[in-house]
């Protein structure tokens with residue numbers, strides 16, 4: 125345990141830290157979650173029909189000022205649903221960042237289309253608009269920008285490129301519910317936007333996802349495909365090969381309660397980032413994502429340990445673990461995975477994605493994480509960085 129930390133803290137606190145493991149993420153249920161779930165259970169509406177689904181969809185759309193919300197069972201299939209409804213299929217190319225969670229690019233492959241793994245910006249870690257331009261080919265049909273770790277991608281430039289080349293834009297907002305780009309909510313720029321409500325996300329429904337759109341036709345297609353492709357007027361008649369991608373009324377009950385508290389959940393995350401930044405500011409080699417003045421909602425507070433690489437970074441993760449702190453590596457570039465090792469997926473070397481992945485580490489971030497724990501985590505991280513970055 126770092127000496128500086130020990131000096132500043134009393135024996136009781138020290139004992140607490142060394143005994144309690146600090147998890148990387150935890151959900152926060154401080155509102156109507158239990159009440160609504162119990163109500164859903166008692167009503168008997170436990171599957172994918174029920175008042176909470178309608179309310180959650182309506183309120184989530186309204187929170188974003190969007191026309192349609194289509195709830196799904198998770199965020200991965202929200203992406204697949206959006207791509208399917210957009211007509212993405214065999215032989216089409218879809219531009220995605222190389223540095224993202226695997227679901228972003230896998231969802232493209234579920235459509236038999238080709239994800240083009242594109243490099244990210246070294247400052248904000250999001251897909252680089254210049255690299256998007258270079259990646260466009262005659263068969264490019266869509267772009268999926270990701271707001272990585274909650275930090276908004278450069279949507280204005282991306283929408284301009286998409287407009288020039290008549291491409292669909294599907295925003296992957298899985299990690300960024302409530303993030304603001306120049307004061308405007310992410311998820312309101314693209315033709316469709318997709319969210320995740322997995323247990324570690326900004327708000328959760330256990331597993332869950334959502335698609336937003338202002339386009340009536342896309343919304344109708346997503347609703348039909350979500351429900352096996354069933355004709356909306358003629359029950360048990362199918363015009364398309366669809367899926368069962370529906371959310372349950374119980375998930376939506378949790379989601380509605382979480383949405384009611386979203387602004388305060390976001391405010392807590394803002395405070396956590398401020399504290400991490402303050403406590404790590406003495407170490408120049410620890411660098412945060414550049415936000416360009418936007419609101420990064422800090423799904424996970426994630427930093428670069430400048431000058432480190434995959435091996436040394438992993439040593440830091442082990443050292444933190446010995447100090448009872450859970451942390452995790454930044455996503456590996458998708459092109460590192462065996463089933464993405466094909467030149468068809470690549471246009472360049474994606475050196476920024478590799479550098480960030482090698483240096484990046486995500487730190488515990490959840491509503492209720494006490495300042496004394498952030499103090500402790502920061503002290504342990506600085507000590508490990510100074511020890512292993514030489």
Ligand SMILES: Cc1ncc(COP(=O)(O)O)c(C=O)c1O
Nearest residue numbers: 198199200225227298320321322
């Ligand atoms: C960027 C990104 N896209 C998509 C997903 C998929 O969401 P889910 O886990 O709900 O399927 C995630 C989830 O972690 C994610 O981080």
